[in-house]
Amino acid sequence: MTAWGQPTGWAVALAAIAAGLTLSGCAVEQGAAGAKFVPRKPGVLIVATSFLPAPGFWFGRGAKSGFEAGLALALAHKLGLERVRVVQVPFAKVTHGRLDGADLGLSQVTPTSERERTASFSTPYLIAPPGVLGRRGVEAIDLKGLRSLHWVVGRVSTLTPIVRNVVQPTSPPVVVEDRSSELEVLRSGRADALLVDLPVALGLARAEPGRFHVLGQLNGGEGLAAVLPKGSPNLDIVDSSIRALTANGTISSLSSKWLGSQADVPLILSSP
């Protein structure tokens, strides 16, 4: 006699478990319940991005290397599309959901309340705390150290208020228009440090290891998300696909391959 009582009870229960395992094992097909992706062009995922090349994200021949390039391809496969086409669209347009005919934008964009008024954002695909990109040779291990550095900031960057209000540098930061200008200032030595999303900082440091390194990460921050036109019916299926790519480890391995480990970057406490 078993804990279940009659041996027949056990046999039936085991048979049911075996049947369940077998049936569940057939569940290799990928895809979410119900929702279908409707591409602008059949069989093609058209992706808008702003910075080409973007070290760590979009670079190499035909911009086919990098984290977001790999993510675009994985998304296309997940959505049942054959290939990816990349179009370059100014960052200000991407963040407003104006994608110039692309299905979605992958351009290291952080969702904000203001941006959400004009664009739809997917679930984040990368956690993006603020990362401090510094010139090689520049070091800082705490907020006091960061304060004494010379900073460069972008006029419209969402991270500029953090530099001004949290870091509070002792010397006024150099203010420029966009990221390429920020990097130019950093390369020229007119500034020591730049605050960007940590994955972006990792990508930049990996692309120019002789010039840049990541000093640390600040606590807080949101994620990088795909941008879709406001009210896009594709949002749900893109969301589901990003969650699936997170769950099956695709995003993690792309991140390790092209950006390196965020966990290895020391945390600089920016609040008590």
Added chain:
Amino acid sequence: MLVASIQAPSGAVLEFLVLFAVILFGPLVVSRLGLPGLIGLLLGGFAIGPHGLDLIKAGDQTVPALGQLGLLYLMFIAGLELDLHVLRKQRSAAVVLGLAAFAVPFSAGLVIGWALGWSVAATILLGALFSSHTLIVYPTLRDAGLGGNPAVASAVGATVLTDTLALIVLAVVAGTQTASADITVVIVEIAVGFVVLAGVGLLLLPRLVDRALRMWGGDRVARYVVVIVALLAMAALAEVFGIEPIIGAFFAGLALNRLVPNEGQSMDRVEFFGSAVFVPVFVVSIGLLLDPSVMFTTETLELAGLICLGALGGKAIACWFAGAALGFDPPERGAMYVLTAPQAAATLAVTLIGFELGLFDTSVVNAVLVLILVSISVAAVLAQRVVTWMPRGAAHKVLGEKVLVATMAERPSDTAMRAATRLARPDGGHGEVVITRTAGEPRPEATALRSVERHIFGHGFDGRLTTTVGPLAEAVPWAVTETEPSVVVIDDADFDILVPGVPLVVVRVTDSGEDTFRVVGSIDAEDGREIARRLGDPRTARNRMRRRDPPENGASRSTDTAQSIAPR
């Protein structure tokens, strides 16, 4: 300047504030409308979430991470609360009903998923979602005196099987979606994982936790932390084999089922933290996904209708036919239905994991939330009617369900505590320890009581300590009336009083250091044999039992008619 330093609250502190405000006010508000507190938490989650006031942003990691812990906790409690004694007692009926209550709704889920053109994985997960259930209305039936009804007991026992099967299906689906290895390898890995989980859960974990509770159980904090470490260890072990951690948590609950009695002090603390913090946080985190713009669309409402039909209809068919096959009458089948229809714990778990795997989108999540609300409401209303249809039977107390230990000494003897633990443990029972003193004796100090508590838990006995004044002959009848135990252990060899309706086990240590006992009071033959079996020990050279019928009322002296009980 003071004004310059004033700023709006933000960050984690604000998130915790709004989260706990919802946990406080959500259930309070909806209870005034006669709705379950769960609904208040879900709606509160919506209110503070990205689709409501946006106080918790879409990309927020804090609340969902806490919610994950809450989910583990929820599944742990689900395993912990299952009445394994009932499962043993009604095993055949429980297996039949459990398989039917799993298979029929599971099939309904497959049909609906297939008809909607879902992927195979999403379809199977929908079946798993339908097939599980949560014993939300069991307290209603138990409080109505129906806990011992065979139909009710079968439904309670069947829950172990349905939820285990549903979680097995979830494990395999999740494994195939998250692993990059060959499908056969994944299934073998999961099968090995289940064997390991079952082995550790049945053999190793109960022993380790028992030992830990005996060593550190006197410290209330340590007792709680031991249980939490066991929960997280099993969840982590499940992850090693690519199995969802909630399944490890459920197995941990089953493993500790007897060590953490449902009415005991340890369970009290587990439930306290669960119901105050962890589980509400999880439910609120689900509420964050609630999106009226998605929920109140024709598509979602149609889906919700289909899901309700499949899940509730499937359970109804299963209970009706399995109940008929088992010889239960229609009201009893109704009782089985109200117990197996509510969808909450495992349903939420499967839904959230389906969502995280990208198999379910927000419309499915919102439709499932409708199912949860409907199923709980329907079951709660029906349960009130079912209890009026069912014949009442006097609930038979399980022998070790609640053991009262009474002593006049400073603390109960090792012999008494050994006997109490042996009586309680097989039934997952708990106890009360009453220390009585004479009127002139000073009240024991807190440190002395702490020491007694450590002594009690050191014997692996989950018991609450009470002190009183008066002779044992008065204290025992008083304590029996107050605590309604299933058996009383008297730590006084000379005790010679009968208390109606409850067996008294009088223990003493012989001059040669052997534990002996005698049973006094009204017990049926089966309980008498069971007491002898549990207390029988090769070291016990001589066990004697004195029996006589109890008086009509009140306590009286027993006579010295002894009966020997052979050791096991």
